[in-house]
Amino acid sequence: MDKKLGLTALTALVLSSMLGAGVFSLPQNMAAVASPAALLIGWLITGTGIIFLALAMLLLTRLKPELDGGIFTYARAGFGDLVGFCSAWGYWLCAVIANVSYLVIVFSALSFFTDSPGHVVFGDGNTWQAILGASILLWLVHWLVLRGVQTAASINLVATLGKLLPLGLFVLLAIAAFNLDRFKFDFTGVALGKPVWEQVKQTMLITLWVFIGVEGAVVVSARARQKKDVGRATLLAVIAALCVYLLVTLLSLGIVPRAELAEMRNPSMAGLMTRLIGSWGDVVIAVGLIVSVCGAYLSWTIMAAEVPFIAAQQGAFPRSLSKQNDRSAPSASLWLTNGSVQLCLILIWLTHSDYNTLLTIASEMILVPYFLVGAYLYQVSRKLNKPGITLVALGACAYGLWLLYASGPLHLLLSVVLYAPGLLLFLFARRGGRAAQRLSRMECSSIVMLMVAAVPALWVLVK
Numbered sequence: 001m002d003k004k005l006g007l008t009a010l011t012a013l014v015l016s017s018m019l020g021a022g023v024f025s026l027p028q029n030m031a032a033v034a035s036p037a038a039l040l041i042g043w044l045i046t047g048t049g050i051i052f053l054a055l056a057m058l059l060l061t062r063l064k065p066e067l068d069g070g071i072f073t074y075a076r077a078g079f080g081d082l083v084g085f086c087s088a089w090g091y092w093l094c095a096v097i098a099n100v101s102y103l104v105i106v107f108s109a110l111s112f113f114t115d116s117p118g119h120v121v122f123g124d125g126n127t128w129q130a131i132l133g134a135s136i137l138l139w140l141v142h143w144l145v146l147r148g149v150q151t152a153a154s155i156n157l158v159a160t161l162g163k164l165l166p167l168g169l170f171v172l173l174a175i176a177a178f179n180l181d182r183f184k185f186d187f188t189g190v191a192l193g194k195p196v197w198e199q200v201k202q203t204m205l206i207t208l209w210v211f212i213g214v215e216g217a218v219v220v221s222a223r224a225r226q227k228k229d230v231g232r233a234t235l236l237a238v239i240a241a242l243c244v245y246l247l248v249t250l251l252s253l254g255i256v257p258r259a260e261l262a263e264m265r266n267p268s269m270a271g272l273m274t275r276l277i278g279s280w281g282d283v284v285i286a287v288g289l290i291v292s293v294c295g296a297y298l299s300w301t302i303m304a305a306e307v308p309f310i311a312a313q314q315g316a317f318p319r320s321l322s323k324q325n326d327r328s329a330p331s332a333s334l335w336l337t338n339g340s341v342q343l344c345l346i347l348i349w350l351t352h353s354d355y356n357t358l359l360t361i362a363s364e365m366i367l368v369p370y371f372l373v374g375a376y377l378y379q380v381s382r383k384l385n386k387p388g389i390t391l392v393a394l395g396a397c398a399y400g401l402w403l404l405y406a407s408g409p410l411h412l413l414l415s416v417v418l419y420a421p422g423l424l425l426f427l428f429a430r431r432g433g434r435a436a437q438r439l440s441r442m443e444c445s446s447i448v449m450l451m452v453a454a455v456p457a458l459w460v461l462v463k
Contacts, residue, residue: 007229010220010233011237013302014237015240016159019292020296026210026269029268036253037187038199045204050242051239053370056395061227071215072091074373080440082426082439084316085317088316094212100341105293106125142334166287170248171251178255182257213303215370267285267286308333309330416450419454
């Protein structure tokens with residue numbers, strides 16, 4: 001029997017899933033759209049919102065400890081089988097596509113050591129050599145998770161510590177080199193030609209993605225040694241990630257001027273590190289990026305397999321996906337997940353795609369599940385009549401709505417296309433009266449409307 005996950009392993013799982021490749025490009029990404037003043041306001045909004053979301057998850061793990069799987073089960077308990085399934089399907093699809101991008105990024109980073117102008121081996125991570133290497137890594141991680149979630153989580157803990165070392169070194173060196181006058185130069189971003197509030201909104205489009213993974217401990221809550229550790233791990237990881245993001249972005253503006261930082265090649269942290277310690281700086285960051293992405297990939301593999309496993313147990317996904325092996329790993333769900341990743345890798349090689357558009361659309365699908373966490377807590381709080389819990393629920397809901405607004409309606413519309421095949425899977429899982437209860441008339445109408453809406457949405461996508 002597989003051992004349960006403790007507080008340290010759960011915290012590492014959440015932190016590793018949030019700290020992926022994005023943090024190494026964050027200095028340039030932020031400097032390109034915002035001044036120091038806008039960054040301070042943007043991180044204040046994001047920090048407040050993400051802490052509300054983390055507190056909402058913490059409270060739900062204590063108020064509803066019987067609901068394992070979080071993202072799926074909260075949506076299902078609050079809003080019915082169809083909404084619960086859409087939440088699980090959107091989350092799983094986002095995780096699969098994110099895993100493909102992680103594998104591509106790993107071998108794109110390795111090209112730093114193997115490629116030269118006249119000799120391309122891994123390129124942008126989409127050459128046949130890169131796809132072969134990514135496939136080997138894919139099935140190695142598959143084998144690790146099949147050996148038990150605890151085994152994979154222990155390796156993830158080591159990987160998390162490994163990624164924090166270069167980040168910690170960068171922060172310490174950046175503090176030593178920080179120049180306050182350089183940081184304050186053009187503090188409100190006059191050179192950008194945009195008001196501060198518009199700059200703040202554009203930072204939201206970046207901070208939108210860096211906290212995806214905050215739900216990691218909630219997703220695997222069934223495997224936690226103690227349920228109270230799930231909420232604690234989420235909150236600890238969010239605070240740690242927020243501190244890392246704040247320090248990396250703000251300190252960078254004290255090393256080089258904002259306009260110069262905005263023009264740096266990504267991962268921009270490599271260029272900054274080169275300024276701090278010389279020619280070895282980019283090597284340190286390239287290695288840190290590879291370790292970081294591998295750790296995030298391992299975390300997301302665990303989470304991606306867990307959601308269909310939990311959903312299959314409750315009849316939203318086919319029952320065959322609820323099978324476990326003798327080490328309590330969700331084997332059937334894992335085979336589906338990694339088989340899908342392998343198929344996507346082959347498509348990447350055939351199309352030479354950089355995957356950015358599909359990743360953005362799929363990531364959009366995780367925002368509705370985030371909003372539903374706050375909405376479900378609000379439902380629960382109304383029955384308890386506790387103002388403190390209601391305040392947290394409203395704060396989480398407001399942040400979820402803000403994310404949907406900041407990301408823009410177009411990508412949300414396009415994500416409808418990705419729900420259509422999922423709805424067919426949902427209906428297949430419920431065939432022959434296998435579900436515990438029948439769909440309501442409103443749920444049936446919603447399925448028809450989503451299917452119909454997918455047609456014009458697909459037309460917009462391919463136009």
